Amino acid sequence: MKLLDIAEVSRQSGIAASALRFYEEKGLILSVGRRGLKRLFEPKVLEQLGLIALGRAAGFTLEEITSMLAPAGKLKISRDRLAAKADELDSDIRYLIAMRNGLRHAARCSAPSHMECPTFRKLIRAAAAGLLAPEGKKPGARRSGRERKS
Amino acid sequence: MKLLDIAEVSRQSGIAASALRFYEEKGLILSVGRRGLKRLFEPKVLEQLGLIALGRAAGFTLEEITSMLAPAGKLKISRDRLAAKADELDSDIRYLIAMRNGLRHAARCSAPSHMECPTFRKLIRAAAAGLLAPEGKKPGARRSGRERKS
DNA sequence: GCTTGACCTCAAGTTCACTTGAAGTTGTAG
């Protein structure tokens, strides 16, 4: 089993080396040794990183993800937890669909100004209400799509 | 036309007074005078705040929203811009739906461990790819649902 | 044996949208 250095892991995963170091510091991934100063990773870290990406995409924080990763690099996610997150996504999706439909309407609405369009005004009220109404959610970064420098 | 003080605006809009001051500082809203030190707002600021909430819900930053508000407190949003944001939401929605379906499956999948479920593994690959593939997006706070202290 | 460049550590900085805290001012109730 050949080990990968951080540059290789970064290249194959598309995650910046600084982020990999950060993940290791946080306990999300593990390096298995050093060559000189340089970290070495097992190839399975790539699968682990995929898992982390999935967690992030689903809206879990890194801390939550950490708690789902068992020491040995395997995962221990309860099915309940997954179902709960799916429900959460469902409500996000419904909200976004309402927004999208509203925006779509406003974009092609014939009212002279948006403020005169009843659908748009309804949207505004929905948004204002949405700020308070739906079950509390933290900012959660969705689909960061970080692009790397070089 | 009776003017509202900041406490009243806060109460009616559900937005913290500190946030209202912050919005004013940023040029998103305007106070029309003072009684003593205290800011006074026109009632239409409430509609303005709804507009801001809508923009935030659609994923615009405060800066972008500022650029859509014409000086007089009316808006100047191009229909193209709305349509573009609707398209963006659409792609977000598709992505979230894929995630939700995957999570839903994993939650009731009969594989002994998630890592042995092919659907889950496919999800992981999708998430890992999603980090690089889809058109770049900034973290954007979605559905903050800030709750107020008191 | 020396240079080079890729890595290392650690602290501090970034972004966004606010919040919090300290210290000051003011209209109003008593």
Place this chain on the structure above:
DNA sequence: CTACAACTTCAAGTGAACTTGAGGTCAAGC
């Protein structure tokens, strides 16, 4: 008149997830 609650300003802090910078180390190639 005085106390007080409710506002005010301004600076600094928050949290998430990293990035950036300064200064250091090391294996490999010439």
